[in-house]
Amino acid sequence: MRLSASPLRCSWLTHWACQGVYVLTDTRFRWLARLTGAPAGPQTDAVVQRTLFLPCGLLRGALAGLGVPAVVTAEPGATLPSCSFTVRVKTPAAPPTQAPPAPPPPDAA
DSSP states (O other): OOOOSSOOOTTEEEEEEETTEEEEEETTOGGGGGGTTSOOSHHHHHHHHHHHHHHHHHHHHHHHHTTOOEEEEEEEOSSTTOEEEEEEEOOOOOOOOOOOOOOOOOOOO
């Protein structure tokens, strides 16, 4: 996956699902290209899921480095080597409200 200042590869499409949720779709994800001719089955599905763990971690780490906490998941597409990454941006929790300061003790004079 190569991102630069120029427009993204034509195979990357970004969809906005709802506020804070983004879906990145790659129709030619190179990491899955070697599995294109593999027979369908539970063993292939397990290999595809394991292959997608690292790109999810890379996306999550890159966003965390930019100060954007997020949860990243991946789903293989209907036909390999396509896949979709779902990025859910975590909204920061509201800071706890502080109790007003206690009044000063009365003078003991």
